[in-house]
Amino acid sequence: MSSIKEIAKYVGISPASVSIYLNDKNSTRVSAKTKLLIDEAVLALNYHKNVFASSLATQESRIIGIIIPTMLPLFQNDYTNTLLSGIQTRLSAFGYSMLFFPSSAKSSIEIVKEQLEKSAGCDGYILFSTGFCTMDQIRKNITEIEKTGRPFVTLNIPSVPERIHQVLIEGLETASGIPYLISKGHRNIVLLLGRRAGVHARFLKNDFKTRIAAAGIKCDENSIIYGEYDALQAYSAVKEVLETRPETTAICSMSDIMAAAAIKAVQESGRTVPDDISVIGRNNSLHAMLATPSITTIDLNMHQAGLSAANLLLDAVDGNTAPQKIIISGTLIERESVAVR
Amino acid sequence: MSSIKEIAKYVGISPASVSIYLNDKNSTRVSAKTKLLIDEAVLALNYHKNVFASSLATQESRIIGIIIPTMLPLFQNDYTNTLLSGIQTRLSAFGYSMLFFPSSAKSSIEIVKEQLEKSAGCDGYILFSTGFCTMDQIRKNITEIEKTGRPFVTLNIPSVPERIHQVLIEGLETASGIPYLISKGHRNIVLLLGRRAGVHARFLKNDFKTRIAAAGIKCDENSIIYGEYDALQAYSAVKEVLETRPETTAICSMSDIMAAAAIKAVQESGRTVPDDISVIGRNNSLHAMLATPSITTIDLNMHQAGLSAANLLLDAVDGNTAPQKIIISGTLIERESVAVR
DNA sequence: AAAAATATGTTAACCGTTTAATCTACCTTT
């Protein structure tokens, strides 16, 4: 826990010289002899630079704040983890750290406010969307984050003003297996959504209805069920719908985990996937690959989205203020869980 | 981006008063009227506290540095994510942020060094073990982190000096399904390990050999295979071993993902799980629950380990210097992937 | 009415690092 001053005293020079050398080993403003002495002192005194003091002085921290408005524990969600992984890969490559803030608040707006309160000093932010945010809350969150005056990027948040740097999964609101299932001849599809309140739920529901109607299929409200992006809850929901709607031929799930749970439920009801019931997932996570049968799914390319978000933010931090919107497309991965009707 | 000084000027008082009020809303050193004025100014000027300046002044940051010596992208590994989730839950509850550092280095020691260089100022650290660290490297990493003079906790690192705060999974080095498989009558077991070089690999191998020998079974080197904790690589390794050792009756995998991949491989070779070949996993991740058949596994209680690590560290940050060693036990979860022989 | 207590503020130093502005000694050039 030594400081630059102690190094300076140890060597017998001014703190300025130490700082100059440590920040630029090739500086011509420090003699070769002094450089050696500083190196020695650094080792002898266990010197580690205090990032915070440094950030304060330079007005840049090389730290990016990650804002995830959820009350759930972090690092438990496949989507989010994949995004984070992409973000971290890129940020790390450019020498940036990632900071995750605590929060005890109970609503998405409160969480964002609380987190931002502790965050001034970060070079930029990445704002996630979660199934807990309504469109209205998201707007407020964005206002809040804009007030910091720091650059930021929104991730997968639909209908955000064009002036804001953003990364979107192409039609995330509507990227589902519905068109694919219809094209395979399915007429009796159940839509397995995540959270009722999520920003995307409404879009997905409307899209579902529109497409179903366009295909000349009647749609009843019972064909939309919710699994909270959770295996157990999805399992129960599917078990139930299999009883109430035995005519169902396909389940379109909004996550692979829920799709895997759906397959379990179908199999336990004595039916087979895909012969009796087809199942399609989303995200192309490991679950889709490893399930039996393996799951046909839509790869949302979340890792790429994370990379792009980090790129965008780094650009913005470098002063590039022109708003950019990056759109990542999904890719259909055909496997074994969907049969033709 | 306003500062406390601007708030002070706006209200017409000294910065000290602003700071005092903002840090203690109930302070008696600021009048009710002034409090209101400050609140107003904070809103009007979009004030957000600069954590770094604050950390510098108070000599505590409420930030915990997370050190993960790996070259792989973060947030892609089931074990690590579960641990992180536990850590985050507890840290967040106590108002602590988590900081992840970048690194471009190519060895575990270099990574740790690089990360610590940017980290002075954190209140404490949690040091992970990864399959990339040899025991020797870990020792050096610990020396390095001890030099910071800050409290830290090691997670799942075997054979660490007693003086160091640590959380261990009980016999992580040996917590495998081997005893269970033997007790179920299996005599021809294949051990599916992760990384060759990992700290735990040697322990697991020795433990395997000892137990096999104790059970009076002959052991050949070919019965140990490696899957790099990766689905695809585990799949190939299992495919191969099924051909070279057709007498195999059970596969003991060190992760659920590799177990799920093993099941795929077994099924595709025309055999069934568990009737022809039993498979046991480790970690009790979602994969184990959702696989068909569902996978018997050992729950390592990683989430609890994360919680405990955070607790331990927070204690240490509070000045509790008595070294503690917390040991978390694994729990066997019996499901459908193991049959009696 | 004087003394003591309380309420409300302010001052100024400090946290560790950076950096523009200077300074000094020595070396080149002409």
Add this chain to the structure above:
DNA sequence: AAAGGTAGATTAAACGGTTAACATATTTTT
């Protein structure tokens, strides 16, 4: 030998927030 460069250092003022010590006005106590 004067003028100009350069190498190698230093000084001192930030950065934004905190806090011990001090100050003043107002109220309460005796």
